[in-house]
Amino acid sequence: MSEKQLDLFESIEKASQKTDNTELSGVITLSKKLVEQSKIVEDLTSALKEETKKLNKIQFEDLPELMNEIDMVSTEIEVDGKVFKLxxxxxxxxxxxxxxxxxxxxxxxxxxxxxxxxxxxxxxxxxxxxxxxxxxxxxxxxxxxxxxxxxxxxxxxxxxxxxxxxxxxxxxxxxxxxxxxxxxxxxxxxx
Structure with a gap:
């Protein structure tokens, strides 16, 4: 075995001695949290896409079509105590x-x-x-x-x-x- 290989094995052995169960447990715990958080973000991103599709359908199709049918260009409406101009x-x-x-x-x-x-x-x-x-x-x-x-x-x-x-x-x-x-x-x- 060459001197470089011996140095490499010594480095690996020293590193493995430094890593105790507490540190390894922390890595595992944070890795699980990473997976869970990634799933939450993925689910929220998917939900946002679906809700955006619904919003666009109302904003660009349903409401303009209904306003055209009744020949409306604008009006004011009240929602939850607030007045909005539509x-x-x-x-x-x-x-x-x-x-x-x-x-x-x-x-x-x-x-x-x-x-x-x-x-x-x-x-x-x-x-x-x-x-x-x-x-x-x-x-x-x-x-x-x-x-x-x-x-x-x-x-x-x-x-x-x-x-x-x-x-x-x-x-x-x-x-x-x-x-x-x-x-x-x-x-x-x-x-």
Whole structure:
């Protein structure tokens, strides 16, 4: 046996002598508590997901549908002695995925919204400079150099533009653009 192996065995033996039953018992006890606490957190996380589904069904489906049926936009209600304003509003959610980005950029260009396209060519070109970015890329390519152009869209600005276009009565291909339109009921405590 080599000297290193003997040193290793001596270290293991010394460590095992230091660990008495009390320390080992503490490790076992805390390990059991860890398992129990993990189970509690797992159960609560699962319950939270279920309750969130129920909340979303009421907030985004049941209550807005009922308010639509009776042609209600907002009202005040009392719950447990507190007054709340119940209102219905339209919300838009946008997700410009890598797969959708070329379509969204084409749509923005076709609809004269190039101001939302942010171009980057090594250095950031910025919003609203679509033509400048194209000219710089062409110039660089004509000089025989490689160029990489990155086009991006700020989701919040894009969502606001889509909402504005819809409010103006324009035809907007929501599905193709990755935009969801939902009606949401919300409560706010009246002070």
């Amino acid at each position: 209102s219905k509003s339209e919300k838009f959610y946008a997700s410009v995925t890598r797969e959708r980005k070329p379509f969204v950029i084409k749509w923005l260009r076709d609809n004269n919204h190039t101001g939302l396209i942010k171009n980057e060519i090594v250095a950031q070109v910025g919003k609203g400079k679509d033509n400048v970015a194209a000219d710089v890329c062409a110039y660089i390519e004509n000089a025989g150099l490689d160029v990489t152009r990155e086009e991006n869209i700020h989701t919040g600005s894009f969502k606001a533009l889509v909402k504005d276009d819809i409010e103006k009565g324009k035809d907007v291909p929501l599905d193709e653009l990755g935009v969801s339109r939902v009606i949401q009921a919300s409560l706010k405590e009246v002070t």
